[in-house]
Amino acid sequence: MFHKEGTQSILFGSIFVAVVLLLTDNFIDTNWIKMAIQIAALLLLIIILQFFRNPKRTVIINENHILAPVDGKVVVIEEVFESEYFKDKRLQISIFMSPINVHVTRYGLSGIVKFSKYHPGKFLVAWHPKASEENERTTVVIENKTFGEILYRQIAGALARRIVNYAEEGMQVIQGTDAGFIKFGSRVDIFLPLGTPINVVLNQKAIGGKTIIATKGE
Known part of the structure; x- marks a missing residue:
């Protein structure tokens, strides 16, 4: 497929x-x-x-879980200042996708899209510390009844030249469904409230729509 x-x-x-x-x-x-x-x-x-493969995956929808939005390796878990939307400290988890990974972006949780914006920019290597703020990227915020507002950011890398984002403000989205695509090597950042219990570790392999990266209420 x-x-x-x-x-x-x-x-x-x-x-x-x-x-x-x-x-x-x-x-x-x-x-x-x-x-x-x-x-x-x-x-x-x-x-x-x-x-361009798009493997079919059965997603177990759970309001208490945030699923990995993409396939790749967890390269960042740290507290950062998120300057675009929240303008406060958040817990950032970054997943790096190599050219051989599946590049489908999936919604990590269900909810309402509160914010969706495309930013033109540079094409620094995806793991560069400034890539999240300077590279071509899209920022999407989903409001979820369990976690509140969660932000994820699709970031183009040195090879990526097109980001596809299906999220539009006001949309009701479902966990695990198709949220877009990033062509060639790239990265996705997820910004969570401080104190959110994390289920992944650095260098762990994540599978989009399958790997649970954070939980709440369990």
Whole structure:
């Protein structure tokens, strides 16, 4: 199963491979050169397909859980000053996605979208300390009856050149459903109220819609 954001790329990639196979069969007589070009074209298509994969996941909805919004590695757990929306101290959890991770963004909790804003910006490497404030990014705040307002931020990395965000202010969203997509390596930051019990540790592998990153009331 592939994400809808990859439709154009997969189509172009398939056409490119078909053209390469046709041209090499008709115009290149040296077998090893022909095979090398054809294999390279097929590998490119495989890379495109794996990048836009969208595995189906059964999400157990729980108002007392915040789920990881993306696949990747937990690279930050710390108290920070969130300057865009809350303008106070929050607990930040950051998940870094490499190019080989699934890049679908999922809603980590159910609730009402209170804020959604796109920011153009730089393309620093996603793990850079200033990436959260200076890179191209989107900021989304969801109000949840258990946790209050939770902010997550999609951040473009050095390779990412397009962030897709489906959240619009006033929307009712459901935990685990599709919230967007980030093309190529990137990062997502989640900002929680101070004192929120955390269920992950640094360098832990997170699975979007599955890994519980925070709990409350249990």
